[in-house]
Amino acid sequence: MxxxxxxxxxxxxxxxxxxxxxxxxxxxxxxxxxxxxxxxxxxxxxxxxxxxxxxxxxxxxxxxxxxxxxxxxxxxxxxxxxxxxxxxxxxxxxxxxxxxxxxxxxxxxxxxxxxxxxxxxxxxxxxxxxxxxxxxxxxxxxxxxxxxxxxxxxxxxxxxxxxxxxxxxxxxxxxxxxxVVAENFCPLSHTTRPPDQTLSSPPDPPLSPRPIGPDDPITIVVISRLFYNKGTDLLIASIPRILASNPNTRFIIAGSGPKAIDLEQMLERNVLQDKVELLGSVRHEEVRDVMVRGDIYLHPSLTEAFGTVIVEAASCGLYVVCTRVGGIPEVLPQHMTTFAKPEEDDIVLATSKAISALRSNRVRTDRFHDQVKMMYSxxxxxxxxxxxxxxxxxxxxxxxxxxxxxxxxxxxxxxxxxxxxxxxxxxxxxxxxxxxxxxxxxxxxxxxxxxxxxxxxxxxxxxxxxxxxxxxxxxxxxxxxxxxxxxx
CATH class of the missing domain: 3.40.50.2000 (Glycogen Phosphorylase B;)
Incomplete structure (x- = not known):
């Protein structure tokens, strides 16, 4: 009825x-x-x-x-x-x-x-x-x-x-x-038409997933409101240590909030402007375009009932590093995530483990999209x-x-x-x-x-x-x- x-x-x-x-x-x-x-x-x-x-x-x-x-x-x-x-x-x-x-x-x-x-x-x-x-x-x-x-x-x-x-x-x-609408969060390996290609153009064939070599750059993406409960303070403290221990790594951070000024001050203090790209607030329809630029999604939240953004990240083919808080452990299977305690040392360690797993090709991120599509509707x-x-x-x-x-x-x-x-x-x-x-x-x-x-x-x-x-x-x-x- x-x-x-x-x-x-x-x-x-x-x-x-x-x-x-x-x-x-x-x-x-x-x-x-x-x-x-x-x-x-x-x-x-x-x-x-x-x-x-x-x-x-x-x-x-x-x-x-x-x-x-x-x-x-x-x-x-x-x-x-x-x-x-x-x-x-x-x-x-x-x-x-x-x-x-x-x-x-x-x-x-x-x-x-x-x-x-x-x-x-x-x-x-x-x-x-x-x-x-x-x-x-x-x-x-x-x-x-x-x-x-x-x-x-x-x-x-x-x-x-x-x-x-x-x-x-x-x-x-x-x-x-x-x-999640999995069709809106496809990895590059599933993309059949680049953003600048007109609708009248014939679609390009799917791209093959690129294996990450030991010397290839790793991009870590963070998309979050910059508030205390989203773990922005942990992120600010962890970024310099992650970049110091993994030199061929960079960050892309999207989001806005009261902690944005603290993030900018940390970048100036550590002279990391060339390794950390701040995008500010992005619309939801632009999230996928930001995510596919990365290899790892970092989610340092202090409290979370579900965490839809990590499902979107996995659907885009990103390996997820997140804190073991709230309902986050229920969201994705273990082979898609590396969990950390909501502590600075553990986030740095978990991120380094994720980088090593990608460089050694122990994680098949090219399968994540199809698996997420079957799990959530x-x-x-x-x-x-x-x-x-x-x-x-x-x-x-x-x-x-x-x-x-x-x-x-x-x-x-x-x-x-x-x-x-x-x-x-x-x-x-x-x-x-x-x-x-x-x-x-x-x-x-x-x-x-x-x-x-x-x-x-x-x-x-x-x-x-x-x-x-x-x-x-x-x-x-x-x-x-x-x-x-x-x-x-």
Missing amino acids: PYNIAMVSDFFFPQSGGIESHIYQLSSKLIDRGHKVIVITHAYKGRTGVRYLTNGLKIYHVPFFVIYRETTFPTVFSFFPIFRNIVIREEIDIVHGHASLSSFCGEAILHARTMGLRTVFTDHSLFGFADAASILTNKLLKFTLSDVDHAICVSHTCKENTVLRASLDPLMVSVIPNA WRDVAERTERVYEGIIGDISPEEFYGYYPGQGWEASGDRVRSFALIDRLKRYYGCGVWAGKLFCLCVVIDFLIYVFLEMWFPRANIDIARSWPRKPPAPKSRDSNTSRGLR
Whole structure:
């Protein structure tokens, strides 16, 4: 059965990143499967109002004040009138929020439940439990997910983190990884047309992979936001040592952020401008062109729920050196990666090992693209997400969706099918803490009163229904789908 779905997050194009790409690719594949999908995000510079992207994906850019890293100022209630108008205009059935730090996401899930809509949340990040920022974020996540119908995480490590942070029933959290459009990340050995060749020209034959000799130069690529959590400090400390121990090596670094000035100062201090090329921020469609210039991809992140960029790097035929943190060890098989501890000495050692492995031709990087193409598919992600929608809507039975069958204790498994009754919602929020629980209940009551006021003074009959983009016939399920193997 086709659904009308609203993807809600502060993070979307024109900003580039893993969450933005995930929302776009998932939405596009769901449209291919016959569903109607819209995206609700905040206004970006030069982008306000309604926009359309490829495949008929409709974007609502809502003008709200942005405070930090493209996150809007949390207001709890002021978003409700606009959100209600959009949801009624588009006849939305399911609201799907993305990212723990997105104010739009948390507020949309609260308002959607008040309006009697089913909700899904996808977590893309890992957070700690000790520092003040994490404690506050975890409490807000608990508020967001206390009444959500189902949650999705991009890795098993991310699922464990989210279950602990939000005190969720593990059966209400599914693991659906990110994916990559492998055709957009082909290595040079698969390239049939150089970038400057016109479309009318006949394609060139595929290039043969070049074996790396003991004296050939090695290029290490880094594409990342230059923030502390992305391991930029480790990168800055490691580059001079890697270049000193491997003279015939150079770096290409793409990305921007507050740590860019520290990186530039390190290059000037060590006089490495001729061995390190800084490209600044690059668009997502340019990432492949940067990656194919290298042989090794270095990813020194301190925390990562999944790490889509390392899948893109492997698809481009790069050998990956990455830190063993978060969900990264789940992403690629061991023959594609060399792992390091998030420490300077270990990153230098792991990078040197990777360089030696390439020079001795112990690694067959020419096979990486075809292997990644078999492992990750956005079509598979869309099918598995669609099954989550079927479960919360009720198109499949709770026993089938959660994996419980008669005689296995389903009756005592708890309240997994969320009721819309206000008293039931208040019971769920009241257990969030001695003081926080009461505050959350107050927010829910106020939200409900605002909804009643809007229904009385701005009735639904006065809101015009938007014409939908012509639906596509539902795509058949792929035979190699992981849906039948379960979500958890």
